[in-house]
Amino acid sequence: MPPVISVSHLSKTYAGGRAALKDVSLEINKGEIFALLGPNGAGKTTLISIICGIVTPTAGKITADGHDIIRDYRGARSLIGLVPQELTIDFFENVWATVKLSRGLFGKKPDDAYLESLLRDLALWDRKDSQARTLSGGMKRRLMIAKALSHQPEILFLDEPTAGVDVELRHSMWQLVRKLRTAGTTIILTTHYLEEAEEMADRVGVIRQGELILVEDKKRLMQKLGKKRLTLTLATPLAQVPVALAIHPLTLAEGGRELVYTYGENGAETQIAQLLNDLNAAGIAISDLRTEESSLEDIFVSLIRKAS
Numbered sequence: 001m002p003p004v005i006s007v008s009h010l011s012k013t014y015a016g017g018r019a020a021l022k023d024v025s026l027e028i029n030k031g032e033i034f035a036l037l038g039p040n041g042a043g044k045t046t047l048i049s050i051i052c053g054i055v056t057p058t059a060g061k062i063t064a065d066g067h068d069i070i071r072d073y074r075g076a077r078s079l080i081g082l083v084p085q086e087l088t089i090d091f092f093e094n095v096w097a098t099v100k101l102s103r104g105l106f107g108k109k110p111d112d113a114y115l116e117s118l119l120r121d122l123a124l125w126d127r128k129d130s131q132a133r134t135l136s137g138g139m140k141r142r143l144m145i146a147k148a149l150s151h152q153p154e155i156l157f158l159d160e161p162t163a164g165v166d167v168e169l170r171h172s173m174w175q176l177v178r179k180l181r182t183a184g185t186t187i188i189l190t191t192h193y194l195e196e197a198e199e200m201a202d203r204v205g206v207i208r209q210g211e212l213i214l215v216e217d218k219k220r221l222m223q224k225l226g227k228k229r230l231t232l233t234l235a236t237p238l239a240q241v242p243v244a245l246a247i248h249p250l251t252l253a254e255g256g257r258e259l260v261y262t263y264g265e266n267g268a269e270t271q272i273a274q275l276l277n278d279l280n281a282a283g284i285a286i287s288d289l290r291t292e293e294s295s296l297e298d299i300f301v302s303l304i305r306k307a308s
């Protein structure tokens with residue numbers, strides 16, 4: 001299946017000389033949730049803004065479902081919904097008029113039944129006659145999403161959808177995004193909450209100082225770069241790792257009270273059974289054990305560090 005968005009050799013240098021994107025190429029598959037990750041100022045918003053036709057690229061080519069975003073701007077833009085970071089709503093307009101107007105701007109025929117179901121899905125139907133300024137912060141964000149979806153786009157960009165929202169609202173946003181994906185919408189989101197990407201994304205892209213340094217299936221990334229740690233609490237503390245255990249990747253922690261075994265990097269086989277045998281043979285008794293896995297956040301931090 002051809003990609004729904006294709007970005008080829010994209011560069012952006014802002015007036016003033018800041019190179020915000022450097023030769024970025026990326027393909028987004030239809031129906032996936034793609035999380036674009038990167039530190040502040042990495043170029044995420046610039047990339048999204050170019051694809052949505054808000055910022056002009058310095059070089060490169062982008063198509064959305066085959067439509068060139070510059071030569072066929074209207075064709076490309078009608079496929080795309082964008083929820084930007086900042087609120088861009090008329091605070092004195094009511095909810096219903098806001099979504100109706102937004103749909104109209106895309107030249108779509110009125111479809112009140114669709115807009116009603118959209119507002120119901122976003123728990124805004126009861127407030128359809130309220131002015132935007134009277135909504136809570138979470139409702140205002142949901143109204144931004146309703147606006148972005150008013151013209152039934154195939155592709156939805158969410159720039160920091162849950163920045164500053166409470167845990168409950170974050171979870172309800174995740175639910176909504178999953179529902180949209182199930183309905184066939186392709187979703188590209190940026191986030192600083194790595195937990196959000198870990199929870200939702202099918203693939204992740206990591207951008208740093210304008211360069212796309214990695215694009216990977218999330219599960220594969222976690223298998224490839226994730227590490228697991230087995231921590232053994234010792235019945236009697238050790239001063240050093242015994243020579244008999246030197247073949248294992250072990251370190252002592254907590255003043256010799258814990259032995260830490262790190263494994264699983266690059267999907268390597270573990271030698272835990274062998275380790276337990278060797279501990280037994282060396283007469284080292286264990287009083288407790290626990291395992292921990294690295295999160296996407298651990299992987300992200302080490303990737304960004306490695307690249308600097």
Ligand SMILES: Nc1ncnc2c1ncn2[C@@H]1O[C@H](COP(=O)(O)OP(=O)(O)OP(=O)(O)O)[C@@H](O)[C@H]1O
Pocket residue numbers: 014015016018019020038039040041042043044045046047
């Ligand atoms: N209109 C502009 N004019 C000049 N420089 C800009 C402009 N917009 C962004 N930049 C610069 O381009 C770089 C990339 O910014 P961008 O907003 O794309 O990053 P980001 O990854 O979205 O950051 P954040 O996570 O903080 O939102 C930054 O150095 C920023 O200062």
